[in-house]
Amino acid sequence: MRSQHPLVSDTRWLALKDAVSSIRPLQIKDGSIPDAENHALATGLVDRISTSITELAPEFPHDHAYLTALVADFRRWADDGFAVPDFLDSLVAFAPANNRVDGLPHLVVFPMYTQNGNLDRNVEAVLLQVIWPEFVAELEAGDYSNKLFLPIRFLDFTAGYDTNSAVLFPETIAMRELPKFTWGGIFADREAARFRRVVAEAAQVTGLQLPPDAARLVADQDLAEQTFVMWDLIHDRTHMHGDLPFDPFMIKQRMPFFLYSLEEMRCDLTAFRESVELEKQGNPYARLVQYAVIFDRIFRFSITGARVRNYDGLGGQLLFAWLHQHRVLHWTDNRLTIEWDKVTEPVLELGRRIEDLYWRSIDRPKVAHWLAAYELVSSVVTPHPLSAWARYTAGDREALPLDGPPKGLTDHVLPDEFPLSMFFEALDKKMKDVVAGTAGITG
Structure with missing residues (x-):
C-alpha cells in the first residue's frame, strides 16, 4: 500500500482545506456569495485561504507564477464583493502539462464544478501529483503525442471531489472568458481503484474466470494506474484525430446522446486497436489495456449512473451485445465466459464499423448522419418499444419530424x-x- 504523502498531514494544507470547506456553504450555484451578511465571514476565510496558499507556495516552486496569481484572484474576488468569481489570470498561469515529472505535486485551488460530481462552482482545493512513468513518456514522445494530457493522482481534496469525478478540466473553472487550454487532467488512481473494485465483484457475481494477467491487473493498484494512463493517453489523443464529423469534445452542441456514445467508443476502440499493435511490439502494458477496455466498459460503465441520456452506459451495452452476438462472449448456466483467443477480431471490427460511419459522415447531411448512427447502434442494442426513432428505422417515415430543425x-x-x-x-x-x-x- 502506498504511504501517505507528507503534505496531506501538513498543518498549512489542513488550514487551507478547512477554510475552503467553510467558504463553500456561503456560495450559490454560480460561485458568488450574494448575501451581504456573509461577506465579513467570507473575507476572513479568503484571508485564511490566501495565507495558507502563500505559506504552502515554497513546496511548489514549479507553480510560483500560478500560486502568486491565485492569491491575487482571491483578493480581487473579495474586493469586488464576492460577485461571480473570475480566476482567469491564475488559470492561464497554471500549466502543469509543461512539466510532466512522475510524482511531481501540485496544489490546485479554484472555484469550479466537478464533472460527475458537484455541479455548483464552489471553491475546491486539491493536492495531487503527476503520474508519468517512463514507458508512457516514450509513447507520448513517439506516435501518441498529446501535449495537453496530464495523468494525475489524488493526494487529498475537498468535498467536490468526494464524488465520482475523476477529471480536472480547466473549462470547469469560473472565469470571464475562455482562453486556449493547455492541459486536461485525469485522475488515473480513481479510475484504477474503482475498476479494480467493480471488476473483482462482477467477476465473482457472474462466475467469470479472469485470465492470470487480468487477475493481476485487478489485484495491483500501481499496475492498474499505469495501464489506465496508457489507455487514457491514446483515448484522449483520439478525440482530436481521425475523420471527425463534429467537434470531437462535443462542446456546446445538442445532439442525440447515442452520438456521444459512439465518440467515446471510437476513442476506446482505437486504444484497444493500438494496444493490439503495441503488444506485438512487446509493450508489457498493451494486453492489460485490452482487458481494461473490455472489463471497464461492460461491467462498470454499463450500470453506472442514471438511465437518462447515459451515453457511457450505452457504450458499454453496445460492446457487450456486440461480443455476445459475435459468439465470443457467452452467458450460459448463469456463468459468463469470454473466448479470449477469439475476442480481439470482433472488438476490432466494431471499431472499424464506427470509423466507417465517421468516414461516410463527411458526405452526408447532419440528419442523415444521425440516422445512420442510430441504425448502427440499434442493430446491436435493442431500442425502447416506444421509440419514435426505432419506428422510423423500421419504415414509419411519419415517426420523426424530418421537415424541421435537427433539434426536433x-x-x-x-x-x-x-x-x-x-x-x-x-x-x-x-x-x-x-x-x-x-x-x-x-x-
Whole structure:
C-alpha cells in the first residue's frame, strides 16, 4: 500500500482545506456569495485561504507564477464583493502539462464544478501529483503525442471531489472568458481503484474466470494506474484525430446522446486497436489495456449512473451485445465466459464499423448522419418499444419530424432510448451497492 504523502498531514494544507470547506456553504450555484451578511465571514476565510496558499507556495516552486496569481484572484474576488468569481489570470498561469515529472505535486485551488460530481462552482482545493512513468513518456514522445494530457493522482481534496469525478478540466473553472487550454487532467488512481473494485465483484457475481494477467491487473493498484494512463493517453489523443464529423469534445452542441456514445467508443476502440499493435511490439502494458477496455466498459460503465441520456452506459451495452452476438462472449448456466483467443477480431471490427460511419459522415447531411448512427447502434442494442426513432428505422417515415430543425429529432430521443437488457438488469441489482461505493475512492 502506498504511504501517505507528507503534505496531506501538513498543518498549512489542513488550514487551507478547512477554510475552503467553510467558504463553500456561503456560495450559490454560480460561485458568488450574494448575501451581504456573509461577506465579513467570507473575507476572513479568503484571508485564511490566501495565507495558507502563500505559506504552502515554497513546496511548489514549479507553480510560483500560478500560486502568486491565485492569491491575487482571491483578493480581487473579495474586493469586488464576492460577485461571480473570475480566476482567469491564475488559470492561464497554471500549466502543469509543461512539466510532466512522475510524482511531481501540485496544489490546485479554484472555484469550479466537478464533472460527475458537484455541479455548483464552489471553491475546491486539491493536492495531487503527476503520474508519468517512463514507458508512457516514450509513447507520448513517439506516435501518441498529446501535449495537453496530464495523468494525475489524488493526494487529498475537498468535498467536490468526494464524488465520482475523476477529471480536472480547466473549462470547469469560473472565469470571464475562455482562453486556449493547455492541459486536461485525469485522475488515473480513481479510475484504477474503482475498476479494480467493480471488476473483482462482477467477476465473482457472474462466475467469470479472469485470465492470470487480468487477475493481476485487478489485484495491483500501481499496475492498474499505469495501464489506465496508457489507455487514457491514446483515448484522449483520439478525440482530436481521425475523420471527425463534429467537434470531437462535443462542446456546446445538442445532439442525440447515442452520438456521444459512439465518440467515446471510437476513442476506446482505437486504444484497444493500438494496444493490439503495441503488444506485438512487446509493450508489457498493451494486453492489460485490452482487458481494461473490455472489463471497464461492460461491467462498470454499463450500470453506472442514471438511465437518462447515459451515453457511457450505452457504450458499454453496445460492446457487450456486440461480443455476445459475435459468439465470443457467452452467458450460459448463469456463468459468463469470454473466448479470449477469439475476442480481439470482433472488438476490432466494431471499431472499424464506427470509423466507417465517421468516414461516410463527411458526405452526408447532419440528419442523415444521425440516422445512420442510430441504425448502427440499434442493430446491436435493442431500442425502447416506444421509440419514435426505432419506428422510423423500421419504415414509419411519419415517426420523426424530418421537415424541421435537427433539434426536433433530438427531442424525440427517449431519456432511456436503449434500456438495460435482462442481463444488465440482473447485474445492476447485484452490483448497485458496489458501484455506489466507489464514489470518492482513490488508490
